[in-house]
Amino acid sequence: MTAIVEIQNVSKKIKGKTIIDSVSFEVRKGEVFGFLGPNGAGKTTTIRMMVGLIGISSGDIKISGYSIKNDFEKAISHVGAIVENPEMYKFLSGYENLVHFARMSSSIPKAKIDEVVELVGLTDRIHDNVKTYSLGMRQRLGLAQSLLHDPKVLILDEPTNGLDPAGIREIRDHLRMLARERDMAVVVSSHLLSEMEMMCDRIGIIQNGKLVDVQMVNDFVNGSETLYEFDVAPKEEARILLQNMLSDSELKITPQGIAVPIKKEEVPSVVKGLVTEEIQIFGVREITKTLEERFLEVTESKEEAAHV
Amino acid sequence: MFKLIQNEWLKILKRPGTYVMTGLLVFMIMFVGGIVKYQLVKENPQEDKNWKQTMRVEVNQAKLELKNMGHAPKQVVEATQKNIALKEYQINHSIPPTQKYAVWDFVSSGSGMIQLAGLFTIIIAAGIVSSEFTWGTIKFLLIRPISRGKILVSKYITVIMFSIVMLVILFSLSSLLGVILFGTPETSVPYLNYLNGKVTEQNMALHLIILYGMKSIGMIMLATMAFMISAAFRNSSLAIGISIFLLFTGGELTGLLALKFNWAKYILFANTDLMQYFEGEPMVDGMTLSFSVIMLAVYFIIFQSIAFYVFKKRDVAA
Ligand SMILES: Nc1ncnc2c1ncn2[C@@H]1O[C@H](COP(=O)(O)OP(=O)(O)OP(=O)(O)O)[C@@H](O)[C@H]1O
Ligand SMILES: [Mg+2]
Numbered sequence: 079m080t081a082i083v084e085i086q087n088v089s090k091k092i093k094g095k096t097i098i099d100s101v102s103f104e105v106r107k108g109e110v111f112g113f114l115g116p117n118g119a120g121k122t123t124t125i126r127m128m129v130g131l132i133g134i135s136s137g138d139i140k141i142s143g144y145s146i147k148n149d150f151e152k153a154i155s156h157v158g159a160i161v162e163n164p165e166m167y168k169f170l171s172g173y174e175n176l177v178h179f180a181r182m183s184s185s186i187p188k189a190k191i192d193e194v195v196e197l198v199g200l201t202d203r204i205h206d207n208v209k210t211y212s213l214g215m216r217q218r219l220g221l222a223q224s225l226l227h228d229p230k231v232l233i234l235d236e237p238t239n240g241l242d243p244a245g246i247r248e249i250r251d252h253l254r255m256l257a258r259e260r261d262m263a264v265v266v267s268s269h270l271l272s273e274m275e276m277m278c279d280r281i282g283i284i285q286n287g288k289l290v291d292v293q294m295v296n297d298f299v300n301g302s303e304t305l306y307e308f309d310v311a312p313k314e315e316a317r318i319l320l321q322n323m324l325s326d327s328e329l330k331i332t333p334q335g336i337a338v339p340i341k342k343e344e345v346p347s348v349v350k351g352l353v354t355e356e357i358q359i360f361g362v363r364e365i366t367k368t369l370e371e372r373f374l375e376v377t378e379s380k381e382e383a384a385h386v
Numbered sequence: 387m388f389k390l391i392q393n394e395w396l397k398i399l400k401r402p403g404t405y406v407m408t409g410l411l412v413f414m415i416m417f418v419g420g421i422v423k424y425q426l427v428k429e430n431p432q433e434d435k436n437w438k439q440t441m442r443v444e445v446n447q448a449k450l451e452l453k454n455m456g457h458a459p460k461q462v463v464e465a466t467q468k469n470i471a472l473k474e475y476q477i478n479h480s481i482p483p484t485q486k487y488a489v490w491d492f493v494s495s496g497s498g499m500i501q502l503a504g505l506f507t508i509i510i511a512a513g514i515v516s517s518e519f520t521w522g523t524i525k526f527l528l529i530r531p532i533s534r535g536k537i538l539v540s541k542y543i544t545v546i547m548f549s550i551v552m553l554v555i556l557f558s559l560s561s562l563l564g565v566i567l568f569g570t571p572e573t574s575v576p577y578l579n580y581l582n583g584k585v586t587e588q589n590m591a592l593h594l595i596i597l598y599g600m601k602s603i604g605m606i607m608l609a610t611m612a613f614m615i616s617a618a619f620r621n622s623s624l625a626i627g628i629s630i631f632l633l634f635t636g637g638e639l640t641g642l643l644a645l646k647f648n649w650a651k652y653i654l655f656a657n658t659d660l661m662q663y664f665e666g667e668p669m670v671d672g673m674t675l676s677f678s679v680i681m682l683a684v685y686f687i688i689f690q691s692i693a694f695y696v697f698k699k700r701d702v703a704a
Contacts, residue, residue, distance in 0.1 A: 092701075129529045132701035155531035165522030169400050178396060181389040182530035223526060 082107050082156075082263045083128070083231055088137035090123055090287075097123050100137065101289045103282050105231070105263045110253055112278035112295070113267040120287040121267040122162055125235050128265075129159045141231055155183070158229035160237065164220025172204045172211070172219050176226065183227040194222040197252070213240035221249070225256075232256060233265045238273060250277040306345060308352070309335040309361040316357045323351050337365065390532070390540035391547070398510065398548065407506040411555060414499055419492065419563045426487055426568075438477055445473050468580045475578060475585040489564030490590050496560035497594075497601050503552035504605030504633055511545045511609040512625035515617040515697070524702055534698045538617060542690075545609055549602065557598055579664065597661070604658035607685060608633050614689040618696035644669045657681040 081104035090098040105111045126132045139146045144153035166175045180186040198218040238246045256262045282292040310316040330337040518524040576587035608629045615625035640655040651670040657678035
């Protein structure tokens with residue numbers, strides 16, 4: 079697979095403040111690349127630089143070999159994008175919006191417009207004014223406009239924002255299909271790890287303007303242990319007991335109980351141990367780690383590595 | 387480029403504001419027409435058979451006044467001189483005074499409504515760039531394989547086209563209404579032009595088109611300024627506020643300054659009225675037609691440079 083988007087040592091400074099700090103990564107044809115980071119990490123800023131909405135302070139971004147800085151028109155002609163919210167002309171119909179944007183790329187036939195409308199499932203409402211659209215419908219319209227010119231690179235900033243579960247799933251399927259069948263490179267940003275897991279092949283993690291890590295999704299997810307939360311009473315006795323049972327694990331007291339990092343296979347034996355000691359168990363549940371926790375893990379291990 | 391302009395028109399024609407503005411313009415023309423007609427019916431002016439006699443008396447009287455004027459302001463002296471010259475020309479060439487109020491008179495007074503057309507053009511110019519920012523659509527507009535410069539040019543051309551459409555509506559509707567309400571004059575009357583003490587004849591229709599063109603210069607310059615503010619500062623209310631304030635007061639303020647200060651001639655509004663070189667006297671002594679044309683070009687270039695420079699450089703983080 080060849081790289082079609084190259085981010086080369088890109089930095090962005092606004093009023094002396096470094097918002098993006100020498101970020102480099104590549105996105106290949108046919109893959110879905112997730113751009114993951116907490117609020118304010120710099121996802122949108124990076125995406126804005128990728129589509130030329132804001133200038134690049136240093137470094138360069140190449141799309142299909144053309145620099146977005148020096149060869150803007152050629153580079154951008156391969157890109158379809160939604161940056162933050164998909165705001166369209168509210169006083170026009172969805173169809174008129176698409177006609178408007180189709181006129182801005184060279185020779186897009188009418189049939190193509192109908193095709194993308196069909197693809198995003200807006201056929202019924204396409205002639206209504208955008209004013210009357212729900213957020214989810216506007217997301218779909220945004221996606222339709224970004225696909226009009228058959229881009230090689232699709233860049234979507236939080237595409238599932240505002241969608242219901244069915245909508246999220248649909249978008250996910252669309253994106254995977256576009257990557258697989260049309261060999262598109264798809265870049266999506268999000269702050270939700272669970273979402274990324276399901277749709278991406280690789281993810282890049284950004285924090286405080288720095289790219290912390292780029293990994294295959296499988297590696298990233300498997301690298302984490304699961305946490306089980308035991309809702310028990312009395313809490314203190316149970317804690318001592320668990321500590322004895324799992325001497326090398328770190329326990330955490332949560333408002334609901336005690337969080338224990340163990341594998342699924344270990345759950346029954348731990349339950350048994352607790353029961354024999356007459357601890358009352360009200361529930362055991364698996365808790366997925368929040369992105370924040372995963373981040374800390376990744377960033378801390380990075381820092382440790384740097385100190386060795 | 388054609389497609390971009392087509393897009394701009396799509397956005398203009400799909401918004402109700404456009405129709406409100408056009409409707410107001412049409413309404414105002416009809417309203418003024420109605421009032422003039424009403425006045426005429428009420429007064430029913432009689433034609434003066436001995437108009438030459440009457441006019442001679444008037445001329446003599448004016449000449450007498452001129453002699454006794456002494457230290458009267460320059461403008462007054464010149465106005466009297468113009469009056470005398472025009473009347474003498476009419477007597478010598480047997481051109482009767484305002485025969486009957488006819489279509490051309492109405493079209494001519496309709497040129498006062500260019501201010502209104504200017505107002506609407508400014509509103510369009512002020513919104514055409516900044517609205518894209520407030521709507522958030524600028525993000526989609528600028529990620530197409532079209533340079534920012536081209537997008538701005540297409541928007542400016544659209545503003546100019548809009549002003550022309552407004553003027554054409556104004557001119558043709560007042561001509562039509564003028565013919566219906568007041569009829570055409572029995573004999574075609576030329577327009578008498580006074581320049582440098584000489585009186586010349588001019589075709590009436592041509593004169594009116596030139597009049598409309600000249601009177602539109604101010605509005606075009608202000609629309610360009612509103613466009614600049616809109617593109618550079620992305621603020622349509624600022625653009626509308628400043629431009630409309632200047633549209634209605636700029637001329638008068640400059641006139642006041644011109645009485646005292648010579649540098650007033652460098653102000654935009656001292657130069658927007660090019661009629662001053664064809665009829666009457668310039669606002670500040672020593673101003674010439676070429677001076678004004680150069681000043682207008684300088685202002686135009688300044689406005690456009692700011693608009694393009696800022697718009698092309700700006701980070702778009704709306
Ligand atoms: N124009 C600006 N001036 C100053 N700081 C800015 C500007 N734009 C963005 N920032 C800062 O840059 C950082 C990154 O912002 P960005 O919008 O890229 O975050 P994000 O990763 O997209 O977050 P979110 O998940 O909330 O969308 C933030 O700390 C923000 O405050
Ligand atoms: Mg963001």
